[in-house]
Amino acid sequence: MHAELLIHAEWILTVDPDNRQLTDHAVAVADGRIQAILPYEEARRTIQAEQTVELPGHVLIPGLINAHTHASMSLLRGLADDLPLMTWLHEHIWPTEGRWVDASFVADGTRLAVLEMLRGGVTCYNDMYFHPEVTAQVTAEAGMRAVIGMIVVDFPTGYAASPDEYIAKGLALHERYRDHPLIRVAWAPHAPYSVSDAPLQRIATLAFELGVPVHIHLHETRDEVENAVNAHGERPFARLDRLGLIGPSLVSVHMTQLEDAEIARLAETGASVVHCPESNLKLASGFCPVAKLLDAGVNVALGTDGAASNNDLNLLGEMRTAALLGKGVSGSASAVPATEALRMATINGARALGLDNEIGSIELGKSADLVALDLRDPHTQPLYHPVSQLVYAAGRHQVRQVWVRGRQVIRDGAPTTLHVAEVLSEAQIWAARIAE
Numbered sequence: 001m002h003a004e005l006l007i008h009a010e011w012i013l014t015v016d017p018d019n020r021q022l023t024d025h026a027v028a029v030a031d032g033r034i035q036a037i038l039p040y041e042e043a044r045r046t047i048q049a050e051q052t053v054e055l056p057g058h059v060l061i062p063g064l065i066n067a068h069t070h071a072s073m074s075l076l077r078g079l080a081d082d083l084p085l086m087t088w089l090h091e092h093i094w095p096t097e098g099r100w101v102d103a104s105f106v107a108d109g110t111r112l113a114v115l116e117m118l119r120g121g122v123t124c125y126n127d128m129y130f131h132p133e134v135t136a137q138v139t140a141e142a143g144m145r146a147v148i149g150m151i152v153v154d155f156p157t158g159y160a161a162s163p164d165e166y167i168a169k170g171l172a173l174h175e176r177y178r179d180h181p182l183i184r185v186a187w188a189p190h191a192p193y194s195v196s197d198a199p200l201q202r203i204a205t206l207a208f209e210l211g212v213p214v215h216i217h218l219h220e221t222r223d224e225v226e227n228a229v230n231a232h233g234e235r236p237f238a239r240l241d242r243l244g245l246i247g248p249s250l251v252s253v254h255m256t257q258l259e260d261a262e263i264a265r266l267a268e269t270g271a272s273v274v275h276c277p278e279s280n281l282k283l284a285s286g287f288c289p290v291a292k293l294l295d296a297g298v299n300v301a302l303g304t305d306g307a308a309s310n311n312d313l314n315l316l317g318e319m320r321t322a323a324l325l326g327k328g329v330s331g332s333a334s335a336v337p338a339t340e341a342l343r344m345a346t347i348n349g350a351r352a353l354g355l356d357n358e359i360g361s362i363e364l365g366k367s368a369d370l371v372a373l374d375l376r377d378p379h380t381q382p383l384y385h386p387v388s389q390l391v392y393a394a395g396r397h398q399v400r401q402v403w404v405r406g407r408q409v410i411r412d413g414a415p416t417t418l419h420v421a422e423v424l425s426e427a428q429i430w431a432a433r434i435a436e
C-alpha cells in the first residue's frame with residue numbers, strides 16, 4: 001500500500017466509540033485522510049510511505065476543537081480584566097470594538113489567534129465575530145479549519161447596519177465557502193438579549209434550509225435569565241424553544257443556569273452545549289452543570305471564549321479546568337474523567353458543529369487532523385496512563401507536530417504557514433494604538 005505520510009507514535013488516543021488507546025502503532029495518511037491504523041511492525045512491512053515521522057515518547061491525538069471563540073479578540077487580551085460580564089462588555093469591550101474593529105483588526109487578530117491555537121494543538125475552531133469573511137480567509141490561508149459565524153445583532157456596527165444586512169452578508173459568506181475543504185459556516189446570533197424575535201425566527205428557518213448550526217451565547221449568567229423573566233415573563237431558553245431554535249443544530253454556549261426540564265429538553269432534541277469553564281470563572285458568570293448534562297446524554301463540547309475573557313486560547317488548559325471544575329461542582333471525584341474531557345475537546349466539538357463524520361477522532365476515512373505531544377518532560381513522567389498526563393499535566397509547549405487535512409502546519413513546535421515575528425509585530429502595533 002502507498003501512503004504520503006506514515007506517523008509512528010508511542011501512543012495513539014483514538015477517541016473512537018470505544019476510546020481505544022494504541023501502543024506502538026502507526027497512522028497512514030493519503031489524500032489528507034486516514035488510510036490505515038495498524039501496528040508499526042505491520043506498517044513497516046506493508047506500507048510504502050513518502051515520508052515517515054518517528055515519534056518516540058509522543059502521544060498522537062485528534063486535533064483539538066475550540067467550539068466557541070472570538071478569534072480576533074486576541075488583540076484585546078488583557079485590556080480589561082477582573083470585571084463581571086456586563087460591565088466588561090458595556091464599559092470596555094463594546095466601546096473599544098466600536099472604535100477599532102475593522103477588516104484589518106480582524107485579519108491581524110485572527111492571525112495571532114490562529115498561531116496561538118495551532119501551536120496549542122487546536123486544528124478547528126468555531127468563531128463568532130465581525131467581518132467573518134476576513135476571519136475565513138486568514139484561517140484558510142494558514143491551513144487551519146474553522147466554522148465561521150454568520151453574525152447577527154439588532155444594533156448597527158461597522159460591519160452591518162440592520163439584522164437584514166447581517167443576514168444578507170451571512171448568506172453571501174455561505175455561498176462563497178459552499179465547497180471549501182477547511183471552512184464551514186454557522187448562523188451566529190449573538191445572544192437572546194441582543195437579537196429580537198423576528199431575526200431569530202428567520203435564522204431558525206434558514207438554518208434548517210441550509211443545514212448549518214446555530215451558535216449563540218445562552219444563559220451565560222443568572223442576571224441574563226432574571227432580566228428576561230422580569231421584562232418578558234419568559235426564560236431565554238423557553239423563548240428560543242418557542243421560536244424553533246432548540247434542536248440538533250443548536251450550539252448553545254455557556255449555559256450556567258439550567259433547570260432539570262431544560263436539560264431534559266436539550267437531551268430530547270439533540271442540542272449541544274459548549275462549556276467555557278475558564279471564561280465563566282474569570283467573569284464570575286456561574287457554573288455549567290456539566291456532569292448533569294453528560295448524565296442526561298447531552299453533547300457537551302469545550303470552548304475558550306475570546307482571549308479578552310480567558311485570557312488564552314488553550315484547549316489543553318480548558319480540558320484540565322473542565323475536568324477539575326466538573327468534580328467540584330458535582331461533588332463527585334469521578335465526574336468528568338480525563339477520557340471524557342478529551343472527548344469534549346474533540347469528538348463532542350465535531351458533533352456540535354456537524355463535522356463528526358470528518359474530524360474529532362482518529363478513525364479510518366476521517367481527515368488527518370492530528371496532533372503529537374512529547375510526553376518526555378519531567379512534569380509528564382513517569383507515565384501510567386497517557387490520557388491522564390495529557391489532561392492533568394501536559395502543557396502547550398509539548399505540542400510538537402500538527403497536521404490539518406494531512407498538511408503539516410506545525411513542525412517541531414514551529415508554524416509552517418505563519419511568520420511568528422510578523423504576527424507579533426502587528427499585534428504590538430494594535431496594542432500601542434488602542435492603549436493610547
Ligand SMILES: CSC[C@H]1O[C@@H](n2cnc3c(O)ncnc32)[C@H](O)[C@@H]1O
Nearest residue numbers: 070093128129130151190217305306
Ligand atoms: C457579534 S460578534 C460577538 C460579540 O460577542 C462579544 N462577546 C465576547 N465574549 C462574550 C461573552 O462571553 N458573552 C457575550 N458576548 C461576548 C464580543 O465582544 C462581540 O461584540
Ligand SMILES: [Zn+2]
Nearest residue numbers: 069217305306
Ligand atoms: Zn463568547
